[in-house]
Amino acid sequence: MMSLDVTPGLGARLLAGDLGALARAATLVENGDPVGRAVVEGIYGRTGGADVVGVTGPPGAGKSTLIDALIDELRQRGRRVAAILIDPSSPISGGAVLGDRIRMSRWDRDPDVFIRSMAARGHPGGLASTTAGLIHLFDAAGFDPIIVETVGVGQGEIEVAHLAATTLLLQVPGLGDGVQAIKAGILEIGDIVAVNKADLPGAEELVGDLSMMVTGNERPAGWSTPILLTNATTGEGVPAVVDTIEAHRRYLDTSETGRLRRESAARSEVFGLLRQELERESPLHLQNKASLWHELIDDVVERKRTPSAVVATLLGRDGATCR
Amino acid sequence: MAESQSNPRTHPIRVLIAKPGLDGHDRGAKVMARALRDAGFEVVYTGLFQTPEMIAAAALQEDVDVVGLSILSGAHMALFPRIIDALRERGVDDVLIVAGGTIPDDDVQPLLDLGVSAVFGPGTSLSEAVRFIRQHAPVRHDVP
Known part of the structure; x- marks a missing residue:
């Protein structure tokens, strides 16, 4: 206190x-x-004004390198940039090696660039549970945009799309055939798709495959997902990505989608905090009822109760048992 | 673990591992980063060729508890005072500073006098370094 x-x-x-x-x-x-x-x-x-840009994609797609190039372009346009870089935590030790900064160390002496590494600390979905809170801090401190780099994602880690105004999805050639592109999930959350490593064979074909797929995606009216070619190492295509991020921001500011996105971000953050509180608080509430807790879990193991019945008990919805 | 009882922590210790100066060998730094990860620490690795200003800025932004300097070039007596000054200039004065690499015995005491808390030379066991950091990393109960 x-x-x-x-x-x-x-x-x-x-x-x-x-x-x-x-x-x-x-x-x-x-x-x-x-x-x-x-x-x-x-x-x-005092928050809510900054643009939040999520950058996601598979491990090794070049997310950190592209963010370094984006920072360069944004600095040339006079923006103060914050980046939150998320890496996974070890499920065994809880520790983590956070190595995304390596690609961005040229900004260490620029007071208008703030880079923060974050371990996911067991949170699924590609972010850490407290990422939204950090975004608010950077926003209040005057950074705009705030770039959020997710852990290297597979096909289901789409949480960043709930948090960011604009989600930039990175793809690279050579990861699979056209069928990968029609699977549900990650491809549907990109407001902008960048095919990075444009110098690799297959890049142009991938742009073609992806263009076909995203036209079929159900997207809000007024925005069709652009597929851009980038080479993060040389900076090729990066100004066009920043132009497109800015265009997407203008689109959000003038459309119903923007309001829906802000609602979705607020909802997602409230639910995230609620889940965190439940995880943190439940065992505490049960501290003086430890035997009840064990009893409930034993009952689930022995099939005397269902997991959802125990939840009802914990929430006090069965009217009696928990008191 | 006895030391975690005397040092109550509710969150992982954050460590910056930095390679100051011009030597291009970071195998030792990576082995140490991995060992710290396996001990449950969060390790921010900066990569090679860091200037004192870059290290201090990264330590500030990451709000680490510990700064670990790995050096094999022999330039530690020139670089470490500048790193410590750069940290202090930015108000980063509550971090534990440790060093590793090829540092001659004669240089150890002068480095300790500068504010380095431990020097892990060749042959130091990983668990020894982990134990030292766990015991000595600052516990921050208050807000500055």
């Missing part, structure tokens, strides 16, 4: 441009610390 007294100071320093305060607030949010939550609550009213 003591430390809460200092919170206004931390939030005020963050708003005044203190990058150390921003970094420390990010740590507190990431750790689920009540002080971090209080900082976000203090600054939340």
